[in-house]
Amino acid sequence: MDFKLSEDQEMLRSLARDFLTKECPKSKVRELEMDEKGYDPQMWERMAELGWLGLVFPENYGGTGATFLDLVLLTEEIGRNILPGPFFSTVVCALPILEYGDEEQKAKFLPQIANGAAIWTLALIETLGGYKASEIKISARIGDGGYVIEGTKLFIPNATVASHLLVAAQTGEGDKGITMFVVGAHSPGVEVEVIPTIAEDKQCQVTFTKVKVPEGNILGDVGGGWSIVEFILERAAILKCAEVSGGCQAVVEMTNAYAKDRVQFDKPIGSFQAIQHRLVDMFVNVEGLQYLVYQAAWEISAGSPSKLHISLVKAKAGEVYQQTCLDAIKIHGATGFTKEHDVGLYFRRVKASEFAMGDTDLWRERVAVELGL
Amino acid sequence: MDFKLGEKEEALRKEIRKFAQKELPPGSFTLLLEEESRDEDWKLAMSTSKKLAQKGWLVMAWPKKYGGSAASYWEQMVYGEECGYWGIPGISMGISGVAWVGPSLMQFGNEEQRKKYLPLIASGEPDGVWCTGYSEPNAGSDFANIQTRAIKDGDEYVINGQKVWTSCAHRARWCWLAVKTDPNAPKKHRGISIFIVDMKSPGITVNPLLNYYGAHIFNEVFFDNVRVPASNLVGEENKGWYHLMQSLASERHSFGPSLYGNARRLLEELVNYAKETQHDGKPLCQNPEVRHMLAAAAVEAEMLKLFNYQITWELTQGITPIYGSSRNKAFGDQLLERLGIIGMKLMGAYSQVDPYSKWTKLHGIIQRLYLLFPGISIAAGTDEIEKNVIGQFKLGLPKSY
Numbered sequence: 001m002d003f004k005l006s007e008d009q010e011m012l013r014s015l016a017r018d019f020l021t022k023e024c025p026k027s028k029v030r031e032l033e034m035d036e037k038g039y040d041p042q043m044w045e046r047m048a049e050l051g052w053l054g055l056v057f058p059e060n061y062g063g064t065g066a067t068f069l070d071l072v073l074l075t076e077e078i079g080r081n082i083l084p085g086p087f088f089s090t091v092v093c094a095l096p097i098l099e100y101g102d103e104e105q106k107a108k109f110l111p112q113i114a115n116g117a118a119i120w121t122l123a124l125i126e127t128l129g130g131y132k133a134s135e136i137k138i139s140a141r142i143g144d145g146g147y148v149i150e151g152t153k154l155f156i157p158n159a160t161v162a163s164h165l166l167v168a169a170q171t172g173e174g175d176k177g178i179t180m181f182v183v184g185a186h187s188p189g190v191e192v193e194v195i196p197t198i199a200e201d202k203q204c205q206v207t208f209t210k211v212k213v214p215e216g217n218i219l220g221d222v223g224g225g226w227s228i229v230e231f232i233l234e235r236a237a238i239l240k241c242a243e244v245s246g247g248c249q250a251v252v253e254m255t256n257a258y259a260k261d262r263v264q265f266d267k268p269i270g271s272f273q274a275i276q277h278r279l280v281d282m283f284v285n286v287e288g289l290q291y292l293v294y295q296a297a298w299e300i301s302a303g304s305p306s307k308l309h310i311s312l313v314k315a316k317a318g319e320v321y322q323q324t325c326l327d328a329i330k331i332h333g334a335t336g337f338t339k340e341h342d343v344g345l346y347f348r349r350v351k352a353s354e355f356a357m358g359d360t361d362l363w364r365e366r367v368a369v370e371l372g373l
Numbered sequence: 374m375d376f377k378l379g380e381k382e383e384a385l386r387k388e389i390r391k392f393a394q395k396e397l398p399p400g401s402f403t404l405l406l407e408e409e410s411r412d413e414d415w416k417l418a419m420s421t422s423k424k425l426a427q428k429g430w431l432v433m434a435w436p437k438k439y440g441g442s443a444a445s446y447w448e449q450m451v452y453g454e455e456c457g458y459w460g461i462p463g464i465s466m467g468i469s470g471v472a473w474v475g476p477s478l479m480q481f482g483n484e485e486q487r488k489k490y491l492p493l494i495a496s497g498e499p500d501g502v503w504c505t506g507y508s509e510p511n512a513g514s515d516f517a518n519i520q521t522r523a524i525k526d527g528d529e530y531v532i533n534g535q536k537v538w539t540s541c542a543h544r545a546r547w548c549w550l551a552v553k554t555d556p557n558a559p560k561k562h563r564g565i566s567i568f569i570v571d572m573k574s575p576g577i578t579v580n581p582l583l584n585y586y587g588a589h590i591f592n593e594v595f596f597d598n599v600r601v602p603a604s605n606l607v608g609e610e611n612k613g614w615y616h617l618m619q620s621l622a623s624e625r626h627s628f629g630p631s632l633y634g635n636a637r638r639l640l641e642e643l644v645n646y647a648k649e650t651q652h653d654g655k656p657l658c659q660n661p662e663v664r665h666m667l668a669a670a671a672v673e674a675e676m677l678k679l680f681n682y683q684i685t686w687e688l689t690q691g692i693t694p695i696y697g698s699s700r701n702k703a704f705g706d707q708l709l710e711r712l713g714i715i716g717m718k719l720m721g722a723y724s725q726v727d728p729y730s731k732w733t734k735l736h737g738i739i740q741r742l743y744l745l746f747p748g749i750s751i752a753a754g755t756d757e758i759e760k761n762v763i764g765q766f767k768l769g770l771p772k773s774y
Binding site for chain 2: 002003004005006009069256259260267268270271272273276277279280283284285287288291292294295298299302309312316361364365367368371372373
């Protein structure tokens with residue numbers, strides 16, 4: 001048992017924090033929210049140079065061979081700084097390619113992700129908004145020397161700037177009827193429309209009209225897609241929770257600083273127990289979330305992922321993020337309610353974070369199953 | 374980073390399981406402090422203490438020369454978890470002696486005191502049972518406000534005053550007593566001293582204070598010209614407050630793992646209960662609200678586990694935990710209180726039943742938990758006091774009281 005980060009991990013973390021503080025101040029976050037692309041291509045290039053985009057790839061695919069825990073630590077920093085853009089959407093597609101892709105697919109796709117040339121997104125959920133195989137209605141039928149995909153995906157992050165889509169489509173019935181396809185985002189018949197969201201985070205509706213996909217673009221086996229989705233969900237959930245954990249830490253820190261600074265009744269408001277105890281509750285929950293994330297991430301890195309430990313994290317993160325932000329806004333008073341204050345930037349991301357990769361109820365249900373219920 | 378316990382710890386876990394299955398009567402599950410009330414429970418607790426001592430577990434953290442096993446911090450943590458899981462009675466002989474009198478004597482007692490008192494605790498003897506005299510009618514959270522006086526008279530001190538909420542005073546052979554030795558100290562913290570008092574001394578009166586469900590756990594204790602040898606002063610005169618801040622830290626720290634063990638067991642019991650119990654014509658476990666309540670509690674239990682890991686890891690690194698003990702105690706109390714509420718909800722009509730009656734479910738654990746935990750979250754520092762500690766010493770906020 002060891003709670004200490006390695007020297008390399010400490011370095012990765014402090015490098016990431018320095019880079020993001022400098023390159024992505026909150027003014028930049030606001031600018032990118034208004035930007036059509038929703039990310040900064042120059043910064044994306046720099047992130048590729050830093051090795052972030054292929055962090056966990058082996059060197060022969062242009063990566064640095066880091067562990068999943070390293071990726072989680074980096075993602076925590078990204079969440080702390082709420083960096084807008086397709087980092088998360090790209091990484092959650094890269095992981096299954098690395099795991100399920102054949103040699104040709106890996107050699108073709110991974111180096112381009114690592115060097116920043118390709119942006120990916122996961123086209124999974126549909127109009128029902130849920131993460132169940134039964135909710136995948138989009139179809140892929142055999143024809144024209146490959147498959148033809150038809151249907152609509154919803155809440156697909158960063159699809160406007162993606163070069164590739166990883167699409168879960170129905171090729172048969174039930175859990176065994178889902179297949180994963182790599183689809184060029186600019187293929188004929190793919191249409192993308194941005195959904196205005198509270199987080200301004202460029203989630204999209206993606207419509208597929210008779211989109212032709214060659215057989216070689218199937219990831220894994222025909223009908224084996226849902227186990228890939230499960231693989232993605234578990235890892236992506238932890239990465240999303242790492243983002244949330246980082247965001248929560250930033251919110252606690254800014255609120256604690258404010259409580260020391262803001263004077264009313266001739267005293268810093270942090271000297272009032274109503275404020276202090278609220279801050280303590282925020283801090284303790286955020287600290288607990290951080291350890292939950294680390295435990296699950298370490299177990300994944302060590303090759304012994306625990307379904308229970310993974311599910312626990314996503315079952316908690318949404319609630320912690322929401323409560324932390326709500327309390328933070330209240331401690332800041334009216335200032336916290338303004339457009340100029342950073343705390344609102346975090347609060348506006350709470351729901352997007354909760355719904356990405358399954359909401360609190362879905363993961364609580366998974367916890368219940370793991371408990372034997 | 375590494376989230377795996379060692380083989381040695383896992384082996385100890387198995388050994389404790391074997392011990393619990395062999396030594397405890399069927400259905401026995403003891404929560405903190407409960408054993409002090411009924412005579413039959415106390416008897417079981419003391420006979421178990423003796424067996425734990427023979428196993429080398431009772432004071433496993435202590436050095437071998439004082440009867441301990443020099444166990445590692447990780448072994449201590451696993452032991453705490455398992456004792457909580459199995460509800461093993463007698464693990465602390467009324468708490469004080471094992472959890473903080475012993476460690477305090479090792480920290481600031483003298484060699485003579487260590488030689489006399491430590492072996493009695495370590496061997497699980499009735500003469501190793503202690504109570505702790507801190508709280509008074511006007512000194513609860515504001516502990517430094519104590520009024521009980523000790524005045525030096527030759528080679529003795531004469532003690533007068535009153536203590537209250539004194540757990541185990543009716544079972545204890547000794548009292549670990551905080552008194553005022555300098556009422557004129559410029560700050561009230563600077564006039565406090567610690568004494569060892571023989572509970573058989575003339576002038577001591579112990580009156581039971583029954584709790585709201587009639588259990589006799591705590592007492593009020595009166596000191597009327599009680600004469601104590603000067604050699605029973607522990608540490609330095611008027612330095613008691615500073616000595617105690619250290620022992621309170623060990624007291625709170627020792628709670629975390631057993632609270633987690635309690636929580637894990639209660640969750641298991643409730644999961645099984647929900648599976649076996651029909652409600653509205655279907656198993657309770659199919660009710661989404663029940664599933665989600667238990668899942669949410671399981672998340673918090675896991676957080677408590679990791680908080681315990683984190684503080685134990687700090688100890689192994691030679692880092693003195695600043696706020697972690699307070700965090701784990703307050704968080705654990707809240708979790709157990711919540712499990713009590715969830716459990717009572719699951720019991721439905723049976724939640725009203727006396728825990729010792731023949732109608733009770735799950736051996737009455739749930740009702741006992743539900744009734745006991747409001748008290749536990751006050752003992753050894755209220756949740757509010759723990760939050761003050763975290764606010765001040767971790768978050769760096771100004772004093773709030």
